[in-house]
Amino acid sequence: MRSKITPSKQLLAVAAEEVQNREQFVLLDEQRDAYEHVMHAVEHARRSNTKTAVVVSGGPGSGKSVIALSLMGELSRQGRAVMHATGSRSFTMTLRKVAGKRAPRVQKLFTYFNSFMTAEPNDLDCLILDEAHRIRETSVSRYTRKELRTAGRPQIHELLSAARVPVFLLDEHQVVRPGEMGTVEDIEAHAEALGLKVEHINLNDQFRCGGSEVYVDWVLRLLGLKPGGPIEWKGDDGFSVSVADTPEELEHVLATRQSNGYSARMAAGYCWSWSDPRPDGSLVNDVEIDGWSRPWNLRGDRAVGGAPPAALWASDPAGFGQVGCVYTAQGFEYDHAGVIIGPDFVWRDGGWRTVREANRDPDFRNRTKVSDQEFDRLVRNVYKVLLTRGMQSVTIYSTDAQTHEFFRKLVAASPR
Structure with missing residues (x-):
């Protein structure tokens, strides 16, 4: 019950093989710019013992999830503690099926936003938050155990705390449910309140693939x-x-x-x-x-x-x-x-x-x-x-x- 949620080195090695070598996750040239930016932030945070939040915003087809899975593969290969989280059951289950098809253990690296209520600060080198426009006001639900019902702690604070480099990938025009608060403005405001630096990459200003x-x-x-x-x-x-x-x-x-x-x-x-x-x-x-x-x-x-x-x-x-x-x-x-x-x-x-x-x-x-x-x-x-x-x-x-x-x-x- 007290064990860390961070993945083991053995699991990361399996994840690197499973995720990184899949053809559908190969980056286009423009997508690599955002990918390299996050990789640099992870290396800088490790060397300088600091934290940086990265926000990658873009519309449909701009390659946010491709970037996310590419980061998962490379960071796993390097032995970094990395996990992927979303607020969508459909999306997470599909990623588990696709990215962990040949190695069921890799599926453990794909989880949900409300999984970090008890995470130790900076346990992860990088936490990739895909579909971050679905971040909720709080992780508490009617199913949450009494001892975990923290007094109004925002879900976004849990996610910002869990990793040295939390990476938020979002489309601000996809907030579709009451209580969702994943916008660039929301993330920047909460990060600033916690004294964190935020770097924002807007894919809409760079490219769009697979669509018009x-x-x-x-x-x-x-x-x-x-x-x-x-x-x-x-x-x-x-x-x-x-x-x-x-x-x-x-x-x-x-x-x-x-x-x-x-x-x-x-x-x-x-x-x-x-x-x-x-x-x-x-x-x-x-x-x-x-x-x-x-x-x-x-x-x-x-x-x-x-x-x-x-x-x-x-x-x-x-x-x-x-x-x-x-x-x-x-x-x-x-x-x-x-x-x-x-x-x-x-x-x-x-x-x-x-x-x-x-x-x-x-x-x-x-x-x-x-x-x-x-x-x-x-x-x-x-x-x-x-x-x-x-x-x-x-x-x-x-x-x-x-x-x-x-x-x-x-x-x-x-x-x-």
Whole structure:
């Protein structure tokens, strides 16, 4: 019970072999700049006996997780005490499956933000905090043992304390749940309060891989997350945007892409009830739109009726038959994305209106915990995440007639 959480040298050697030598984790030239910056910070902290927090911010496709896994491999090879943590069960379980497939022991190096409540200060040389926009206000939950319920200690303080070089990789526009506080401003403020130096690397100013910078900019303006307002989609050689007139058309487009060997998923805003599987293992088609219906992705850790567990919905081909939500899509990418804009986000009188009554997310429904202004911000971020999962294309469908026509005007080239 009193043992350290730091990995042994033997485990680090296995991790180096398992993680570093995987082809999908090879860095591009531009990504190596951020990687080298962190490596230098780790070496400097060791030599000078100091601490430095590094924040790497960037949008979807900018390579944050590739950088994270490359750091894991190299730091393990050097024998540094390093761990990887996220706030997403889906993301962590998938990383354990991918990065530790051939060496189950390596899976222990991939854990969660709330795992460091009792960590000794600076036990780790480096703590890599992927998807850091999901950092919570506190690690305490209803499952936390009484003796660990520290008096209001912020989760971010636990993470800053645990390593000489905590590395935060985040996208500020992916804060999608109440209580999440992982922004550059939050991290810098808490680090400053603890007397720590913070270095910020903005990948958006350097490069974008595996996606379209033009499209991401279009989405940010569309959703009001960047000044300038919505603009017509003019096209981009590296990315395709289309609007479907029906959910059947949306699914057909994605099914065609899937049959051609590409990965494709459809996801929606949380605007429909979410049922447990029936006793016989069949899924309930909760997402119903004008006679078309499909089930949500599973919520549990077990496959049911051919559908994969929630954590693997985005990566397992069997996930195609269900509608994903932001909690299973966040942190992942697939070749072609289908997005259902629900009735909680509609275009009226030249602007967006968020409709709380149309949203079924339990975390959003309590007005005493989530103000109308906060609800509006979170819903916009939810759709930002869903709209930026595709690497090659996105097909958009809105359940609201006026909003559908608005998208039609913006994406004039979409086939009818």
